Amino acid sequence: MPSNDSVQTLYSDHHGWLHAWLRSKLGNAADAADLAQDTFVRLLQRREHLQLNTPRAFLRTVARGLVIDHWRREELHRAYLEALAQVPEAQAPSAETRELLLELLERIARMLDGLKPKVRRAFLLAQCEGLKHQAIADQMGISVRTVERYIADALYHCYLLRYADEC
Amino acid sequence: MTTAQPGATAVKQAIQWMLRLRENGHDPALQHQCRQWRSARQEHEQAWQRVMHLHQDLDLRAIPGAGLALQTLETSQRRLQRRQALKLLGGVAMVGTATWLGKDLDAVNAWASDYATGTGERRSVALPDGSLMQLNTRSAVDLAFNDQQRLVRLKQGELMITCSPQHPLLVQTRDALLEGFEGRFVARQDSDCTQVSVSHGRVAIHRPGNGQLQWIESGQNWRLDAQGPHRLEQVDMDAMAWTDGLIVTRNMRLFDFLAQVSRYRHGYLGCSEDIADVRLSGVFRLEDPEKLLQLLPRTLPVRLRQRTRWWVRVEGLV
Numbered sequence: 015m016p017s018n019d020s021v022q023t024l025y026s027d028h029h030g031w032l033h034a035w036l037r038s039k040l041g042n043a044a045d046a047a048d049l050a051q052d053t054f055v056r057l058l059q060r061r062e063h064l065q066l067n068t069p070r071a072f073l074r075t076v077a078r079g080l081v082i083d084h085w086r087r088e089e090l091h092r093a094y095l096e097a098l099a100q101v102p103e104a105q106a107p108s109a110e111t112r113e114l115l116l117e118l119l120e121r122i123a124r125m126l127d128g129l130k131p132k133v134r135r136a137f138l139l140a141q142c143e144g145l146k147h148q149a150i151a152d153q154m155g156i157s158v159r160t161v162e163r164y165i166a167d168a169l170y171h172c173y174l175l176r177y178a179d180e181c
Numbered sequence: 182m183t184t185a186q187p188g189a190t191a192v193k194q195a196i197q198w199m200l201r202l203r204e205n206g207h208d209p210a211l212q213h214q215c216r217q218w219r220s221a222r223q224e225h226e227q228a229w230q231r232v233m234h235l236h237q238d239l240d241l242r243a244i245p246g247a248g249l250a251l252q253t254l255e256t257s258q259r260r261l262q263r264r265q266a267l268k269l270l271g272g273v274a275m276v277g278t279a280t281w282l283g284k285d286l287d288a289v290n291a292w293a294s295d296y297a298t299g300t301g302e303r304r305s306v307a308l309p310d311g312s313l314m315q316l317n318t319r320s321a322v323d324l325a326f327n328d329q330q331r332l333v334r335l336k337q338g339e340l341m342i343t344c345s346p347q348h349p350l351l352v353q354t355r356d357a358l359l360e361g362f363e364g365r366f367v368a369r370q371d372s373d374c375t376q377v378s379v380s381h382g383r384v385a386i387h388r389p390g391n392g393q394l395q396w397i398e399s400g401q402n403w404r405l406d407a408q409g410p411h412r413l414e415q416v417d418m419d420a421m422a423w424t425d426g427l428i429v430t431r432n433m434r435l436f437d438f439l440a441q442v443s444r445y446r447h448g449y450l451g452c453s454e455d456i457a458d459v460r461l462s463g464v465f466r467l468e469d470p471e472k473l474l475q476l477l478p479r480t481l482p483v484r485l486r487q488r489t490r491w492w493v494r495v496e497g498l499v
Contacts, residue, residue, distance in 0.1 A: 092260075092305060097249035
């Protein structure tokens with residue numbers, strides 16, 4: 015656990031700089047303020063010692079992850095609303111279902127980060143559409159064996175992330 | 182955790198079993214073999230339980246409305262990567278990104294721009310003053326924001342601005358300088374004019390060499406060209422619908438409709454003269470222009486003549 019002191023120092027020395035950096039990435043002062051705050055909260059929660067030799071590079075790394083999370087959420091919302099616009103109103107899910115689904119989508123999107131696009135696509139066709147391996151192979155123009163390998167790889171990737179904390 | 186973790190081999194085997202059962206769930210022999218594998222070792226059973234939990238977590242089919250999930254995940258991932266590439270990476274990586282994006286970018290001019298979209302792409306940008314800019318297909322803008330002014334230069338294409346309540350925002354197009362006050366408006370730069378539509382709030386037109394302001398009120402559509410600004414009493418297309426991924430037309434000429442659709446796709450799209458004036462009303466989705474075109478023969482007395490993917494002509498039936 016880093017001492018609160020060191021985070022305190024970090025905060026007072028670099029908060030202004032971090033806020034400006036985030037603002038340049040997000041183009042929005044309010045979001046930048048939120049994420050700057052989150053960055054320091056994240057540091058307080060870390061178990062290991064802070065590496066203070068290059069504090070700004072370190073802060074930037076943490077903040078960068080948060081920026082990507084923030085964008086991911088934004089893009090998911092936007093893409094979801096766009097997809098929803100194509101559905102007849104009567105069939106559109108309720109507000110609660112939407113929230114639930116978006117939360118789930120966010121968790122899944124985070125987990126799938128770093129997968130190769132084809133692996134990701136094969137996996138999603140199975141998870142979202144419930145397609146059989148043969149149908150996925152046809153749609154993607156690859157062999158069933160490759161589809162099986164892709165989906166197994168994706169699941170293993172998710173497994174490692176999901177149970178990483180317990181290993 | 183007090184118990185040991187299942188090893189990688191057991192986990193991978195459990196995944197294989199789960200997938201095999203998912204594919205052929207009702208095969209009793211397979212179910213039996215899987216049970217045997219699970220009971221062979223405690224580690225197997227443990228790995229199995231974890232994989233099942235994981236699978237349930239990731240199963241989107243169970244949720245109502247999940248049909249939109251795939252599209253949502255794919256679209257958002259593509260945009261997220263693009264955003265990451267553009268905003269978070271350094272100069273060297275940008276070169277790679279530029280080549281990658283380049284294949285669907287229309288004009289070289291887009292490269293020199295602060296924000297640009299390719300064919301069929303839409304994009305939202307939060308501007309530094311808190312207003313929101315949405316760019317339609319094949320559009321390019323530069324931003325000039327400083328203490329004195331907040332200016333967006335529309336170099337090509339179409340944008341929608343949702344102004345932040347505190348600050349008016351300037352949009353420079355080839356034909357005029359617009360100033361948006363609290364509200365929302367769309368500006369589209371065509372080859373010979375700029376069209377402006379205001380959905381709420383109001384917009385002022387500043388014209389070069391003319392001190393007088395012309396106001397565009399909410400609900401109005403204006404055309405600005407060499408002859409000056411004039412109001413369009415009737416429009417054949419909803420100016421804002423593209424922000425929802427739609428083209429909404431009312432009694433629009435087929436010729437004009439196809440000109441609109443071709444903004445969202447590559448290649449030639451046109452129609453024969455005899456049907457250019459056929460009228461079209463409806464709501465069309467932009468996400469897949471090819472599919473959209475396939476719909477035309479179902480509602481109009483026309484057929485598609487397609488030489489290649491990039492050459493499509495709509496012709497009359499006789």
